[in-house]
Amino acid sequence: MHRASVVDFGAAQGSDAVAALARSLVGVAPADGDDVARAALDRAVADGLVRDEHEPLVANLVGAPQRAGSRFDAMDPATRLRGRIEALADLAVRASRRKPQAFVVEDLHWAAPAVIDALAALADRAQEHPIVLVLTSRCEGDPVSGIWPAGRCERVDLPPLSVDESLEFAQAILEAHPDIARRCVARAQGNPLFLSQLLQSGAEGDALPGTIANVVLARLDRLPPADKAALQAAAVVGVRFDPALVAHLTGKSAGFDEAIARDLVRPAEAPGELMFTHALIRDGAYASLLHSARRDVHRRAAGWFADRDPALRAAHLDRADDPGAAEAYLAAARAAARALRHDAALVLARRGGELRAPPSTRYALAAFEGELARDLGDAPASAEAHERALALAADDLARCEAYIGIGAAHRLTSAVGPAMSALDAAEPIATRLGAHRELARISYLRGNLEFVRGDTGACARHHERSLAHAREAGDDECEAQALSGVADALYAQGRMASAHDAFAGCVELCDRRGNLRFSLMNRCMIGITGAYLCRLRESLVAIDEARVAARDIGHRVAEVMTGECAGLVLVDAGLFREAREPLEHSLALARRIASRRFAALDLALLGCIAWHDGDGEAARRLLDESWTMCEEIGTRFAGPIVLGMMARVAADDAGRRAAISRGEAMLDDGAMAHNHFWFRRDAIDASLAAGDFDAAERHAEALERYAAAEPLPWTDFHVARARALASAGRGVADAVALRALRERGAELGRHAALPGIDEALASASR
Incomplete structure (x- = not known):
């Protein structure tokens, strides 16, 4: 038990x-x-x-x-x-x-x-x-009954003792005093605790107190003065207490033999500790102290806990009405956060904020409460706490930090307008103060918000600015964030080689600082960008490292992403059998955490696998489901990718043309960079399969043009393949060029692209 x-x-x-x-x-x-x-x-x-x-x-x-x-x-x-x-x-x-x-x-x-x-x-x-x-629970404050499903628990209410039950209980204790037993039964009215206390009190005198509190007081008064003082001091500590602490509070060795004999306290579970036999006995002993004496004992208890337990030190100062209680709660909240108990830290910070304290302490409590609420994912509470901090700020730097906190809170919910307004207020202050760390944070948040708005140019500018300020400030954490932001901006612009280097720099800095959690998404992106550099093994190693770490620390979003990234890299390389398991795992987790963005791409990639396996009906069904999800959440992230795949599996030429036309329109409207690569590659294959060689060459030219600023092995190969196969389709096959292309494809790990080249070579040899 x-x-x-x-x-x-x-x-x-x-x-x-x-x-x-x-x-x-x-x-x-x-x-x-x-x-x-x-x-x-x-x-x-x-x-x-x-x-x-x-x-x-x-x-x-x-x-x-x-x-x-x-x-x-x-x-x-x-x-x-x-x-x-x-x-x-x-x-x-x-x-x-x-x-x-x-x-x-x-x-x-x-x-x-x-x-x-x-x-x-x-x-x-x-x-x-x-x-x-x-x-067990009191009826008042019962947190389970009426909340848990009826079939999960059986409630047993303890009604008052009947007169017969009370008399039986009383007579077992006072066989020699039946009259006193009957008087106690009448006074207790079925309350077993009241009855037991009355019986023990009644055995010591004729007068019967009218309440449980009075019973406890009467029994305390019968203790020797030193024992009573020790019990009162113990009540200040709580229901359970350490006799050594009580000795510190009273200034003398505390003996509890008499209190144990009178059933006021008993040994607790922990060796050497004691506890009151009932919370109401502790309450009675506590209430018997004068307010001034109670405050004094609480202060002494706070001194005992100063180096032992910051939270209990703060609680005792609070009950002592000590002016330093709020500052103690701030210290306790910070200690709890360092111990990774953020929920407890938030409770402590909020209690400290309720007490009277100097404005500087109240500001620090409100600001820290805002940080904790943000870490716990409660954006509205975080914004509200930082608003309170702003009202309490005594100088420009404090106001700047409060505005940044407000902006960071609104960023959690992608509330771009309110977030930008707060950052607009913070930036002039930080600039005037030359506060590079704050300027780095402001630019980083702006870059993320511009990414949400789809302005990749502004996103890149802000993250570059953030990186410069972070390096000027010598702040590794801000530098890692800025590098991640710069990498995101480069990725959004289709500059995959530069993005790969930036993601790698971010991860290297995170590893140096021991910031595993922040590194995970960036490690995945090393894998994704590495795929465009045709570094298949390196990509899979990076993603697998992130997968293992995500599972170890319970980072569900990162775990979903690692499965999707592994599946995407493997499907892109034509390793369809190996891609199924990570994609199915990612999809299951994505559905569990209600992440439709991840689920949509997982479904599309599973549709590719079904198509490769020869199940066109399943492929179209999965892609239709993916497309429906894209329309619900927005098509900018993966819409053209899905449409390119739909063009390949279309049941007829009209379906192929419609998917391609719609996908190209979305690219023109500003879709994410990866859409350009995947859509054009699939549009090339769909056009080649339909014998539309002019269209295949047009898509190859568009892909080449898009990647011109930063050519990649991936794009160079697929563009060359499209042109070679279009020529072969027109009957002008260059066997030497095709063999060289096949060798290059095998070297780059482009397994899915090789069968088409093999078919062209076979036709050329006939």
């Missing part, structure tokens, strides 16, 4: 209910240190209890040090939260295959949303596996 309880105040860092359950499953005792936890986790992994991919997440749950090379730090906050829950649920399932598992979690009314989500995941698994959950 695995037990955990939720407390509303005073729990030590890392002792939350989810972590307690994970530690119990792995076999880590509450008092075990880091090394013991690490050894227990290693055994669990070796024994198959913990999946390899879940190891970093379970290490975080059980308090074990991360292994060397762990990618836990590279996970984004949302991935870590989701991953911890999935890891706990999978751990429970694996344990249940060995023997049934029972989980008991008490006081659910105090649970944070992450705890409820974890228990919901366990409840889901309990439908199919021998797992039982027993949860």
Whole structure:
């Protein structure tokens, strides 16, 4: 059986209910240190209890040090939260295959949303596996009943004790005092806690208090003064407490033997710790302190936690009404963020922002809250927090940073107008101050926004400017972002060789800084641009490195992209059989995360594979589905690519002509660069297959013209192939040139292009 309880105040860092359950499953005792936890986790992994991919997440749950090379730090906050829950649920399932598992979690009314989500995941698994959950909660604040599906849980309400039940309970305690027992039963009115406290109080005197709080106060008053003071100090700490801390608060060694004997406190799960037998007893002891004394004890508790737990230090200063509480919350939020607990950091920053503090502290809290909300993907909350920071800014640099924060928040939702307005306000300030780091960030955001608007020229200019400012500032992170932006702009202009070098420079800088997460998309793009340089092996290695890392850190979007990129490179090279698995995996994930942009291209590439396999009907169906999706989300990204493929698989000449005509119109309207390469290549093949050799040469000329600024092995080969096959189709085949072309195609890995050359050679030899 695995037990955990939720407390509303005073729990030590890392002792939350989810972590307690994970530690119990792995076999880590509450008092075990880091090394013991690490050894227990290693055994669990070796024994198959913990999946390899879940190891970093379970290490975080059980308090074990991360292994060397762990990618836990590279996970984004949302991935870590989701991953911890999935890891706990999978751990429970694996344990249940060995023997049934029972989980008991008490006081659910105090649970944070992450705890409820974890228990919901366990409840889901309990439908199919021998797992039982027993949860306790007050009726008021019950976070489960009425929310979880009716079939998932059975609610057992504990009604008041009947008179007979109460008398039986009372007489078992006070057999010698039946009159007192009856009076206690009458006063308690079926409340078992009130009854037990009355019985213990009633055994010590004639007067019966009228409320539970009064009962607790009466029982505290009967303790020796030193014991009462210790219990009051313990109440300041929380439901659970360390006697050593209480001794620090009272200034003398604290003994709790009398309190234990009177059932006011009892040993806790962790060795050496004690806990109140009920939260209401702790509340009564806490309420018995004068406000001035309570504040003083909280300040002393804050001093105890100064070097131990920044969050508890801040909470105690808060309850002491200390003017330094807001600053302490800021420090605690930053510490939590460094520990990769962004959700906890956001709660701390928001609480700090609610307190009275100097404007500089309130500004820092609001700005940090905005950063945290952005990292967690909550753009509206991020923008609102940065707006508050702007109102609190005391100088130009602070105002500039607030405007940049507002712009970055709006960029998340592609709200170009509001984002540009904020950056318009920030840029003159940064220019006047000579703030190169801020100017780098402003230009980077502008470049991304121009990319969304489709203005590749402006996109390139802003990213080049960002790169110059980043290098002037000596900021590696800004430089990596700018290099990525420059690479995107070059890619959008069809300058694939230059884009490849820029993506490689970005990844190299990310690797040097250990910024794995930011490197993933750029590593994929090394693979894509490498394909236009006909570096097939290099491309696949880069994409596979990104795929492994994306899976390790739970970066779902990057994982979708790696599958699609691998499939695209393999289909382009004519390795259709090898392309199917990564594309099917990418499509499944894309549908799971509702990414229609990725799904549309996956479907189109799978249509190519079906066509190669001789299933024209399936190819047309997949491409029709892809095209429908493109029309829903916008055709600029991949519309002409899909239309080029549709031209190749068209059932008749009219369908071919219609697809080509529509695709060319979209290219003229400003589609993304990759459309020019893929559409023209497929239009060439569709025209050759239809015997329209003039059209094939026209598309070859258009492709050559588009790539003229930066010729590529890919375009040079396909242009030469189109012209050679068009001539052969007219009966003017140059066998020597065709053989040289075939040799070049094989050298470049253009496997899909070789059969057409072979057919032309065969015709020429007849």
